[in-house]
Amino acid sequence: xxxxxxxxxxxxxxxxxxxxxxxxxxxxxxxxxxxxxxxxxxxxxxxxxxxxxxxxxxxxxxxxxxxxxxxxxxxxxxxxxxxxxxxxxxxxxxxxxxxxxxxxxxxxxxxxxxxxxxxxxxxxxxxxxxxxxxxxxxxxxxxxxxxxxxxxxxxxxxxxxxxxxxxxxxxxxxxxxxxxxxxxxxxxxxxxxxxxxxxxxxxxxxxxxxxxxxxxxxxxxxxxxxxxxxxxxxxxxxxxxxxxxxxxxxxxxxxxxxxxxxxxxxxxxxxxxxxxxxxxxxxxxxxxxxxxxxxxxxxxxxxxxxxxxxxxxxxxxxxxxxxxxxxxxxxxxxxxxxxxxxxxxxxxxxxxxxxxxxxx
Amino acid sequence: xxxxxxxxxxxxxxxxxxxxxxxxxxxxxxxxxxxxxxxxxxxxxxxxxxxxxxxxxxxxxxxxxxxxxxxxxxxxxxxxxxxxxxxxxxxxxxxxxxxxxxxxxxxxxxxxxxxxxxxxxxxxxxxxxxxxxxxxxxxxxxxxxxxxxxxxxxxxxxxxxxxxxxxxxxxxxxxxxxxxxxxxxxxxxxxxxxxxxxxxxxxxxxxxxxxxxxxxxxxxxxxxxxxxxxxxxxxxxxxxxxxxxxxxxxxxxxxxxxxxxxxxxxxxxxxxxxxxxxxxxxxxxxxxxxxxxxxxxxxxxxxxxxxxxxxxxxxxxxxxxx
Numbered sequence: 001x002x003x004x005x006x007x008x009x010x011x012x013x014x015x016x017x018x019x020x021x022x023x024x025x026x027x028x029x030x031x032x033x034x035x036x037x038x039x040x041x042x043x044x045x046x047x048x049x050x051x052x053x054x055x056x057x058x059x060x061x062x063x064x065x066x067x068x069x070x071x072x073x074x075x076x077x078x079x080x081x082x083x084x085x086x087x088x089x090x091x092x093x094x095x096x097x098x099x100x101x102x103x104x105x106x107x108x109x110x111x112x113x114x115x116x117x118x119x120x121x122x123x124x125x126x127x128x129x130x131x132x133x134x135x136x137x138x139x140x141x142x143x144x145x146x147x148x149x150x151x152x153x154x155x156x157x158x159x160x161x162x163x164x165x166x167x168x169x170x171x172x173x174x175x176x177x178x179x180x181x182x183x184x185x186x187x188x189x190x191x192x193x194x195x196x197x198x199x200x201x202x203x204x205x206x207x208x209x210x211x212x213x214x215x216x217x218x219x220x221x222x223x224x225x226x227x228x229x230x231x232x233x234x235x236x237x238x239x240x241x242x243x244x245x246x247x248x249x250x251x252x253x254x255x256x257x258x259x260x261x262x263x264x265x266x267x268x269x270x271x272x273x274x275x276x277x278x279x280x281x282x283x284x285x286x287x288x289x290x291x292x293x294x295x296x297x298x299x300x301x302x303x304x305x306x307x308x309x310x311x312x313x314x315x316x317x318x319x320x321x322x323x324x325x326x327x328x329x330x331x332x333x334x335x336x337x338x339x340x341x342x343x344x345x346x347x348x349x350x351x352x353x354x355x356x357x358x359x360x
Numbered sequence: 361x362x363x364x365x366x367x368x369x370x371x372x373x374x375x376x377x378x379x380x381x382x383x384x385x386x387x388x389x390x391x392x393x394x395x396x397x398x399x400x401x402x403x404x405x406x407x408x409x410x411x412x413x414x415x416x417x418x419x420x421x422x423x424x425x426x427x428x429x430x431x432x433x434x435x436x437x438x439x440x441x442x443x444x445x446x447x448x449x450x451x452x453x454x455x456x457x458x459x460x461x462x463x464x465x466x467x468x469x470x471x472x473x474x475x476x477x478x479x480x481x482x483x484x485x486x487x488x489x490x491x492x493x494x495x496x497x498x499x500x501x502x503x504x505x506x507x508x509x510x511x512x513x514x515x516x517x518x519x520x521x522x523x524x525x526x527x528x529x530x531x532x533x534x535x536x537x538x539x540x541x542x543x544x545x546x547x548x549x550x551x552x553x554x555x556x557x558x559x560x561x562x563x564x565x566x567x568x569x570x571x572x573x574x575x576x577x578x579x580x581x582x583x584x585x586x587x588x589x590x591x592x593x594x595x596x597x598x599x600x601x602x603x604x605x606x607x608x609x610x611x612x613x614x615x616x617x618x619x620x621x622x623x624x625x626x627x628x629x630x631x632x633x634x635x636x637x638x639x640x641x642x643x644x645x646x647x648x649x650x651x652x653x654x655x656x657x658x659x660x661x662x663x664x665x666x667x668x669x670x671x672x673x674x675x676x677x678x679x680x681x682x
Contacts, residue, residue, distance in 0.1 A: 003463045011451035196447035204411050204441040205507075206433045207464035 001211045001218075008219035018185060022223065026177035026231055033169050034239025044092035044125060047073040049082050056102025060114075060140035064095060067132065069125075086117050088328060089160040093118050093129060102141050114153050119160035130155055163327055167242050170235040171322040172295035174250070175257070177231060178224045179289065179315050182258045184282035186220060186265025191278040194269070199359045217262055224258040225251060245329035250322060252332055256342050257318035263349030264314075270356040289315045314349075317341040362389045362425070364511045364542040365410060370419035372405055372566075379405050383419075383568045385561050387544055389510075392537050394557030395546045396668070402566040403546040404444055407515050410544075411441050424510060437465055440504035444515040448488045454499060455484040458506055465507035478502045478532060494525025498532060505536070512536060514545040518552060530556055550668040560668075562675060569675045577671045583636040586670055587647065590660035591631035599654050603647060607635045631659075636670065 012019060048064055050057045065072045073091060085091045094117040101112055114137050118126045134153045141152070193199050202212055228250060235241040243250075264285065272278035292306065293299065293315035299307045310316055321338035324330050332339075365387040372380040380402045387393040395403045408414045410421060412432045421428045423435045448457050455471045462468035475481045478498040480491075488496060497517060504512055517533070518526045526549075533556060537543055547553055553560050554574045562569045562577070570577060595603075637643045644663070651658060 003460065007449075007452060007456065007460045010456070011449060014451040197443050197445060198447065198449065200413060200443055201441075201448075202464075203413055204436060204439075204443070205461065205464040206436040206466075 001215050004211065004215035005218040005222075008215055009222060012185075012219060012223060018188075022177065022181040022185070022227055023230055025180070026173045026227070027234060029173050029176075030170065030231060030235050030239065033166050033173075034235065034241070044070045044122070044129075045073055045090070046070040046093040046095070047075075047077075047082060047085070047091050048095045048097065049077065049079050050097045051079075051099045052097050052101040052103075054102060056140045056142070057097045060095075060097065060101075060136055063136045063139065064133070083117065083158075086119055086158050087160055089119060089121075089163050090328065092121065092125075093133075095133060116153055116155045117158060118155065119158050121160065121162065126157070162242075163244065164241075166235075166239065167244070168323060168327055169296060170231070170241045171250075171326055172319055173235075174228050174231050174254070175315055175319045175322060176290045176295045177227045178254060178258050179261045179318070180282075180286040181227065182220055182224060182261035183265045183268065183286050184279055185223075186216065186262050187268040187272060187278035187282045188275045189216070190266060190269035191272045192275045194358070194360065195274065197360070203359060213266075217259070220262050221255050221258060224254055228254050243326050245325045245327070246331070247326065249325035249332040253318060253321045253325065253335070253339070253342075256339065256346065257314070257321075260314045260318075260342055260345040260349055263346065263353045266353040267349065267356055270353070270358050289313050294319050312341070314342065314345040317345075363387065363422070364389045364391075364424060365393075365544065366420075366422045367406070367410070368420045370406065370409065370421065371417045372402075372409060372414070373417045379566050380409075381566045383563070383566075385568060385571045387542060388559075389542050390537075390540060391558040392533065392543045392545070392556055394553045394560045395544070395563060396548065396550070396553045396560050396672070397546075397563035398548055400565075401563040403563055404515055406563070407513055407544070407546060411439070411513060412436060437467075437507060438510050440507060440509035440512040442500050442504040442512075442514045442517060444519075448500070448503070450487060450489060453485045453487060454480060457488070458503060461503060462506040467508055468506055469508045471506075474502045474505055477505070477535070492525075494521055494528060497521055497525065497529060501529070501532060501536075509541065511542045511544070514543065516546050516548070518547065518549065526552070550672065554668050562672060564676045570671075574668060577668065578666055581636065581666055581671060581674060583638055583666050583670075585637045585644065586664050586666055587635040587637050587644070588660075588662040588664075589631075589633040589635065589651075589658065591633070591651070592657040592659055594631045595633070595654070595656070599650065599656075603635070603650055607637055607643070607647060636666070 046064060046067065048061050050061060070093065077085075079096060082091070082094050082096075086094050096115040096117065098112050098114070101114065103112075114133075116130065116133050118129065120126075130153070137152045190199075199212075203209065232243075232247065232250070236243065265282065268281045268285070269278055272281055292302070292310040293313045294310065295315070299310045299316060302310065317338035321335040321342070324335040324338070325332055363386050365385075367386070368384050370380055370383040371378065383402070383406060395406065397403050405414065409416050410423060410428070412428055412435065424438055426435055428435060449460075452460065454475060458471035458474055462471070471484070472481070475484050478501070480495060480499060480502075483491060483495065488499065491499060501514060501517055504514070514533070518529050521529065530552070533543060533545070545556070547556075557574060559571065559573050560577060561571045570580075572580075635647060637647065
């Protein structure tokens with residue numbers, strides 16, 4: 001089987017056209033996005049930690065939600081966790097409302113003050129936000145407490161890692177490259193081998209046929225790793241992308257995800273009558289998935305039910321797992337829902353592939 | 361003599377269609393056994409069942425003394441198979457393909473030895489698509505020898521080859537045979553079957569019509585010559601009847617039975633006959649006398665020895681369809 005895998009790798013290396021397409025298109029996009037200065041990802045994000053939970057704090061909360069400039073992040077988390085997110089750069093602003101907000105208390109001259117946590121990405125926006133939030137805090141309080149505006153808000157700036165759009169899209173390009181190549185390469189190769197009777201020729205030898213499939217898969221997994229390395233190296237060392245976590249986790253996600261796409265390739269090869277039909281079918285699946293599943297922009301930007309649909313496509317968990325480990329810097333096990341989804345896809349596609357596969 | 365293959369009561373159905381109908385034959389070890397028949401006769405299906413690629417609907421098959429149902433892998437290890445129109449990997453050299461195929465078997469012959477056998481040593485590092493048609497075919501035959509097999513099955517090894525390449529391939533088949541290997545091959549070329557095979561099975565429409573040596577098959581006809589006549593007018597019933605004494609078969613031919621390069625006769629069908637004449641000089645004379653008596657003008661006359669083609673014609677009532 002090792003000999004067969006090596007033979008497969010040799011064929012891949014010699015088939016210059018195929019190798020070219022495995023890397024050319026993704027690298028072209030790396031160059032394009034690397035040269036474009038797209039800066040930071042999206043608009044700012046704001047979140048609130050509310051320890052008072054009274055009328056005044058709820059009013060502040062809802063007026064913060066209505067700031068058009070910012071994307072409001074729902075959900076209750078502890079102050080420590082929320083702080084961490086600002087430090088990691090996931091949130092740009094965090095408003096911490098302490099206990100007793102809006103409560104006149106014993107000393108009306110010194111009201112409890114709200115804290116605005118902000119990162120250092122955009123000083124101009126920070127200045128603007130300080131004014132806006134201070135006004136909103138004042139409005140939410142009873143008139144008696146508005147005495148000294150400067151006492152109402154404390155601001156704190158947090159040093160944060162700079163995550164650029166390029167860092168994020170680079171993970172998308174790795175996913176895209178591996179998905180496209182895995183699906184199309186397997187579909188075209190296997191249908192070619194079937195049309196040439198090469199599959200039949202293997203069947204008349206005593207080779208247990210699972211070894212053929214295993215060697216195809218092994219060779220393609222090696223190719224997928226190679227694609228990921230090349231794209232990462234070019235992205236990081238030529239265009240200055242940054243990996244914000246342990247890069248090794250990327251190579252744990254890649255084989256699992258490419259296994260799903262290889263299975264899809266095997267399924268298509270069974271349906272396609274000719275290699276060119278296989279190539280067309282592969283493109284018909286890979287291209288829409290590439291756009292819809294979040295390679296270039298977040299799936300949440302789509303209208304209607306498309307975000308929900310695209311979240312379950314196999315490319316989506318692959319990309320979000322890659323971004324969790326490489327952009328948010330989380331350990332691999334924090335991506336377990338994505339990995340579980342990929343695992344489910346791998347099992348389901350393998351079962352279909354075994355069912356529909358044909359040798360002649 | 362030990363049997364290399366024994367097929368008993370083989371039936372293969374695809375839905376309502378019966379591709380192979382009660383076929384039984386045996387191949388002795390050390391012989392070259394041919395399966396002759398037109399396309400669609402069931403030759404390839406028969407071979408694929410023997411090779412273990414398709415299960416039979418009915419029947420019992422033993423290869424090298426073992427049942428194919430229970431010993432599939434053991435048999436696969438000891439036979440060599442060349443499939444009809446099988447190609448090989450585009451991006452592996454000849455040497456690498458042979459080494460890869462060899463790695464699937466417990467015993468193997470070195471790629472160098474194999475390439476030398478077919479005179480392709482200097483192409484060891486070339487790709488298959490850099491070979492000529494004849495070289496390609498020699499390569500696919502030798503690729504069936506990687507495991508030093510006792511039995512080699514070749515499916516239409518010479519189809520599509522020019523005459524020179526075909527004769528080279530015959531020489532290769534004989535050379536393999538001289539090493540003590542049993543060969544089974546299919547063909548739809550009569551002359552090939554006659555020249556190459558020790559024994560022949562004739563198949564048509566999924567049925568086995570005869571199994572014998574080419575000589576015995578021809579002798580069955582009890583005729584030595586075929587005579588093609590082209591007359592200026594059709595024979596009368598009486599004339600045909602009187603011919604029948606010395607002639608075994610009288611058949612009216614259509615225009616296509618004559619070579620295309622006789623333009624004057626193309627398309628003309630009346631008065632064309634094929635006679636099968638018994639082995640005696642008087643028989644042929646009798647035919648000519650009869651024609652002379654009837655004042656019939658002979659436009660063209662061809663006399664040829666009886667060949668397998670005539671045997672096939674006799675058995676199937678058809679020209680061999682390619």
